[in-house]
Amino acid sequence: MPMAPHTRLISVCICTFRRPDGLRRALESAFALQIPSGCTLELLVVDNDASGSASTVVDSFRAFTTEIRSLRYVNEPTPGVSHARNRCLESAAGEMLAFFDDDEFVKPDWLVELLACTDRTQADAVFGPVLPSFEIPPTPWALASGVHDRQRFPSGTVLPWREARTGNVALRRSMLAGGHRFSTEFARTGGEDSLFFATAQSQGRKLVWCDEAIVHESVPAQRMEPTWILHRAFMGGRTYVRLEARLGHRLPYTTFALRGLVASVVSLATVAALYLRGDARHVRHLCRLYGHLGKIMARFYSYGPYAGDA
Structure with missing residues (x-):
């Protein structure tokens, strides 16, 4: 039976910087993703290490690519998270762009849930929960701090920009209209994603929550x-x-x-x-x-x- 045409290209973007083990786990989860019906998937890794240290990890996954699941590697030598995220925006070919980080891994239905919510709500960007995955039992001090707890909302909730982050998001390419990019003023401090989505919301863009689209974040001992x-x-x-x-x-x-x-x-x-x-x-x-x-x-x-x- 001939395969149905795949007309909707989705780019899943992972920015990385000298986290080979984290990137390997992230890519393992990306290659296990369910591909939404009628879609093809582009996995895009942007390496923010000028020496290209992530290329070896990426190359080890090339044997797993298929006609509907490709893998691309791009090096962004200018240091700073804003530069890496902007390179994703410039290099990704998809009509939808989804992001998660190199210290995270996704559930197999993550992308299906994000896209379904995007279509259902007609949102410009859809965000999901990032749940901690502790590498060692969490210390009482870390649990009491609440630093690894993030607020969750019912699916379909329209979010204020302060709750919008790039650790788990899918956004339409139309969000990039007019050259909208991540500010390099925040390249070394973080906050570039908050400003990106605050500006988008001020322009009338709709930001929505999808509680079923789950990402897990690895929490090493140092972060406790x-x-x-x-x-x-x-x-x-x-x-x-x-x-x-x-x-x-x-x-x-x-x-x-x-x-x-x-x-x-x-x-x-x-x-x-x-x-x-x-x-x-x-x-x-x-x-x-x-x-x-x-x-x-x-x-x-x-x-x-x-x-x-x-």
Whole structure:
């Protein structure tokens, strides 16, 4: 029986930087994906290491390609996540582009669920949950911090841009109209995806949640250490203010520094009271305190290491 024509090309994009084991696991899950009816699949790996270190891993999967599931490798030597994501946008050939990261792996029905939700809701971009997959049993401190917990919504919920991330998303190529790209101002700090979707939403684009399209994120032991968690909270507060500045908030650095100062005093008192009572919730409030400190210091830390680099 002749095969039905496959007319809809979907590009699944994975940005990677010196994570060979993570990339291998990501590609294993990508090659296990169910391909939606009437579609062909392009797997696109963009390597942000100028030395091309990911090419060996990608080459090891070439034997698994088929007529309806291709594999492409592109090197983006300019360092920074924004440059890698923009290279995906420029290199992908699909009418739909789906993203997940090199420290993540997807369920076999992930793409089917994303596309079905996109068609059902007529959304411009559809997002799904990213669930932690701990490489060792999570520490009580890490669990109490809530840093690896992400809010979930009923499928079909229209999302505010603050809940929009590239770790699990499918978007229409029409989102790129007018040269819409990820800002390189956030290439080394993160937040480029928030700005991308905030701008899109301001232009009338519809962002929707699909709770069935599940991605798992590997959480190594290092990401359960207090130093990593608190650094991430600080970076998040700092980046939040920079985003507000970029989006046109009036006097953002002054406003959020003052708010952060007041909130820091409250958080510090709460941390002390809970800690003295032996209440584990003090950890979550300590993370909030570091987030407020990041807002206070946002003006003086415009650049720095991306919290997700480690």
